[in-house]
Amino acid sequence: MLELRSHLAGRWQSGDGRAATLYNPTTEAAIATCSTAGLDLGAALAFARAHGGPALRELTFAQRGALLQAMREAIHADREGLIELAVQNGGNTRGDAKFDIDGALATLGYYADLGKAMGDRKFVVDGAAENIVRGGRVQGHHVRLPRRGVAVHINAFNFPAWGLAEKAATSLLAGVPVLSKPATSTALVAHRMVELLVEKNVLPAGVFSLLTGSVGDLLDHLGPQDVVAFTGSADTGARIRGHQRVLAAGVPVGVEADSLNSTVLAADAEDSTYDALIRHIHTEMTQKAGQKCTATRRILVPRDRVADVIADVSERLRGVVVGDPGREDVHMGPVSTADQRRSAEEGIAALMASGAKPVFGAPGRGEPLGVEAGKGYFVSPLLLLAEDAHGAGAVHDLEVFGPVSTVLPYDGSVADAAALVARGQGSLVCSIYGDDRPWLENALQEIGPYHGRVSVVDAKIADKAFAPGMVLPGLNHGGPGRAGGGSELGGVRGLEFYTQRVVAQGNGPLLARFLGIAAEG
DSSP, X not given: XXXXXXXXXXXXXXXXXXXXXXXXXXXXXXXXXXXXXXXOHHHHXXXXXXXXXXXXXXXXXXXXXXXXXXXXXXXXXXXXXXHHHHHHHHOOOHHHHHHXXXXXXXXXXXXXXXXXXXXXXXXXXXXXXXXXXXXXXXXXXXXXXXXXXXXXXXXXXSOTTHHHHHHHHHHHHHTOOEEEEOOGGGXXXXXXXXXXXXXXXXXXXXXXEEOOSOOTTGGGGOOTTOEEXXXXXXXXXXHHHTOHHHHHHTOOEEEEOOOOEEEEEOTTOOHHHHHHHHHHHHHXXXXXXXXXXXXXXXXXXXXXXXXXXXXXXXXXXXXXXXXXXXXXXXXXXXXXXXXXXXHHHHHHHHHHHTTOEEEESOSSOOOXXXXXXXXXXXXXXXXXXXXXXXXXXXXXXXXXXXXXXXXXXXXXXXXXXXXXXXXXXXXXXXXXXXXXXXXXXXXXXXXXXXXXXXXXXXXXXXXXXXXXXXXXXTSEEEOSGGGOSOEEESGGGGGGGGEEEEEEEEXXXXXXXXXXXXXXX
């Protein structure tokens, strides 16, 4: 069986003791093992600080961008192999695997281009000079300098390629080395990506480390210049934030956690706008078997249009073939692990106990095509309706991470829609579909503060709009409250988490010369 080793301190290392097992979620066959027991994680962090950090900080943004481009090319060279691994280890269809891997490649390419555009500077100049006294000689210059530690990235199981790339691209462009820990259950893709980088000798020693398996005592070795970026459950995020060493050293922690994303249909939506809504709901329910942090969980519909939405979404879902993701005639595979299936089943039961009732599909695995009877971690697509939208507490409190969404009738007003959306206590994304411009403007203002991103779709862009679950590297990814309060990507804004804002105060022209910028005033 394949052993997934960690790449730490510039070399591949194997843990000892009991190993974790990775499974094929379609057949339930064991396919790989990994262990971090016995690895010196303190030494791994020290090596990255001593070697990876200085190597990156010596480079300009353009040169760091060139490293990201080299990473992209090395990973792209085995794109087909990575797709096959995602089918085996993630239960992805080929289309879902490409969505993950091509998202990673596009993100690396975007930040490679951004680095080239940022040129020969090594840090970010943060706004214009501030005059402190009359005459302009005494000034303050704000800059963002790369932190002198390591960026520890703890990634989620659902996007092993894209999750690795989106965090790594911003950190490396900022000038901070990475220690990446993929979710153990689906680590095969991330492990192969790093193998490709090592085989092609793309990065200087210590710039990128990989920890495959349990996090072990890694957090015990963090220092005040390190950062942690985490994607996963709110409970785990809270444990990381409350870790004794994290608190003692003041380690910044970025969290992307649970998210009860909403889609809102306005009463006046034109046909093309409405059609976009139906297409996007179908995509968000079935892509990656609904295992996306940005997937739509709550569908707000004016009460007089509920029957139409249910009928049209159901018609689309009837065409979804669930089964072995390696088959060309299958549209949706299993969820990733037995635990994920169990969690989805328990969540569905809780939603139904809260008043939501099935209007398409039924709880359970269904009859997956091309799969041995009783095998595989399958969850059938399920559309629910909660007639009492405000009374269905679990719908607003529990994220079911699978192909499940709930229709919530509302009275058509911005106030009622905003009140229901706010019950989610903060989400990554909300999508709004309508054509009444004053209504849309009001909705954006009332709903926006509960989200990191709001997608507004009207008839003029309905045929061009991405489904809301599409995360773009130039736009903010993150959300307030329950969603974790983190912020990733967003172009150059994504570098902020890995840098320290410093104001250099004094002789303005002299400081400008030190900083390599034009003197003002």
